[in-house]
Amino acid sequence: MSTFQAPKGTYDLLPPDSAKYLAVREAIATPLRDSGYGYVETPGFENVELFARGVGESTDIVTKEMYAFETKGGDRLALRPEGTASVLRAALEANLHKAGNLPVKLWYSGSYYRYERPQKGRYRHFSQVGAEAIGAEDPALDAELIILADQAYRSLGLRNFRILLNSLGDKECRPVYRAALQDFLRGLDLDEDTLARAEINPLRVLDDKRADVQKQLTDAPLLRDYLCDACKAYHVEVRELITAAGVAFEDDLKLVRGLDYYTRTTFEFVHDGLGSQSAVGGGGRYDGLSEMIGGPALPSVGWALGVDRTVLALEAEGVELELPAATSVFAVPLGEGARRLLFAKVTELRKVGIAADFAFGGKGLKAAMKAANRSGARYALVLGERDIADGVVQLKDMESGEQVAIGVNEIVAELEVRLS
Numbered sequence: 378m379s380t381f382q383a384p385k386g387t388y389d390l391l392p393p394d395s396a397k398y399l400a401v402r403e404a405i406a407t408p409l410r411d412s413g414y415g416y417v418e419t420p421g422f423e424n425v426e427l428f429a430r431g432v433g434e435s436t437d438i439v440t441k442e443m444y445a446f447e448t449k450g451g452d453r454l455a456l457r458p459e460g461t462a463s464v465l466r467a468a469l470e471a472n473l474h475k476a477g478n479l480p481v482k483l484w485y486s487g488s489y490y491r492y493e494r495p496q497k498g499r500y501r502h503f504s505q506v507g508a509e510a511i512g513a514e515d516p517a518l519d520a521e522l523i524i525l526a527d528q529a530y531r532s533l534g535l536r537n538f539r540i541l542l543n544s545l546g547d548k549e550c551r552p553v554y555r556a557a558l559q560d561f562l563r564g565l566d567l568d569e570d571t572l573a574r575a576e577i578n579p580l581r582v583l584d585d586k587r588a589d590v591q592k593q594l595t596d597a598p599l600l601r602d603y604l605c606d607a608c609k610a611y612h613v614e615v616r617e618l619i620t621a622a623g624v625a626f627e628d629d630l631k632l633v634r635g636l637d638y639y640t641r642t643t644f645e646f647v648h649d650g651l652g653s654q655s656a657v658g659g660g661g662r663y664d665g666l667s668e669m670i671g672g673p674a675l676p677s678v679g680w681a682l683g684v685d686r687t688v689l690a691l692e693a694e695g696v697e698l699e700l701p702a703a704t705s706v707f708a709v710p711l712g713e714g715a716r717r718l719l720f721a722k723v724t725e726l727r728k729v730g731i732a733a734d735f736a737f738g739g740k741g742l743k744a745a746m747k748a749a750n751r752s753g754a755r756y757a758l759v760l761g762e763r764d765i766a767d768g769v770v771q772l773k774d775m776e777s778g779e780q781v782a783i784g785v786n787e788i789v790a791e792l793e794v795r796l797s
């Protein structure tokens with residue numbers, strides 16, 4: 378028995394379940410690719426300052442959840458807790474924004490790391506697919522991203538999710554609101570931690586999940602009543618574009634996100650079958666982030682969808698993904714001569730694009746046919762010593778159970794016809 382275990386808060390993806398994760402990533406990526414988003418990949422770690430910027434408001438992700446460490450060379454790095462800052466850093470570093478075709482539209486898929494209290498749907502290593510549209514202030518871009526996420530979830534067969542939408546204002550109107558909210562929070566009966574949070578990041582208090590806190594927030598001032606005219610007009614336009622696309626959403630006037638850089642459009646996708654870890658994805662506009670990390674003004678918008686929670690949501694809804702069988706043909710050699718001949722045929726099939734697998738390890742007929750069944754292959758090829766002498770192979774249809782002998786030299790052509 379192995380003494381090793383996966384670290385706390387992590388889990389392994391293994392067949393057959395791992396196929397669901399691939400399918401979810403693919404379903405989210407497809408509408409992005411089709412809409413002009415190019416694939417970007419960044420390192421799993423960054424200089425810690427990219428995330429802990431020292432300016433702006435502190436967030437739990439940075440103060441509590443980040444895996445930060447010093448390397449042997451003395452560099453201060455952090456495992457990436459999220460994708461947006463990395464993608465923006467990469468785009469700025471490569472001067473993508475100077476190529477003259479803004480917005481730069483990028484998508485990514487990968488692992489993220491947060492030192493959280495592990496529970497169902499909340500892990501220390503998890504996976505996201507995300508999209509960022511960098512360098513344009515255009516409500517149609519915000520709408521596009523929300524519509525594409527909706528399309529991705531629907532293409533997977535997910536139905537019981539809701540889109541929550543809010544505007545967080547901009548650098549004109551948000552500070553006025555922030556001060557008003559702070560005044561309000563200071564008058565409440567809150568514990569020390571929450572009062573401290575009210576001083577550093579008051580908007581985050583609105584997001585507190587505890588009932589006794591929420592009860593006191595009923596009369597909290599709302600950002601909607603403080604939005605400047607430009608933010609108001611922008612938000613109206615986003616709402617109209619999404620509505621015109623037939624995508625339903627709910628206004629959530631208390632929605633704030635866990636990252637400090639959001640401005641204006643903010644949204645979250647929640648699934649009602651997931652208990653308290655209900656957010657399957659979220660995002661928003663981050664017009665100030667580029668300047669925060671030393672770049673030019675580049676108003677941008679993006680989202681990240683959680684792959685782990687999307688899989689949990691599919692399970693909660695009882696959605697069975699249509700996963701294609703890994704292989705179409707399973708070859709079963711009986712004896713040494715059959716092994717060589719059939720292995721060569723499997724290679725030939727693979728070359729013409731037919732997915733084929735082989736009974737390795739010198740199995741007997743019974744065990745090999747079990748393996749053929751497990752593989753999900755539509756056809757089995759069984760070759761015994763007598764078949765070799767006759768120049769034939771037994772082709773078995775695994776669905777109907779029907780078996781016919783075909784010439785060894787006809788294997789590829791016959792299967793090409795049957796599988797087309």
Ligand code: ATP
Nearest residue numbers: 498499500503635656657658659681682683685686
């Ligand atoms: P939450 O409020 O659940 O902590 P968040 O606001 O921290 O979410 P984001 O940073 O916006 O989440 O990440 C986007 C998505 O990534 C989330 O909606 C969720 O589906 C997923 N996600 C975030 N943290 C985790 C985690 N620790 N484990 C699994 N999935 C996660």
Ligand code: MG
Nearest residue numbers: 437438491635
């Ligand atoms: Mg979180």
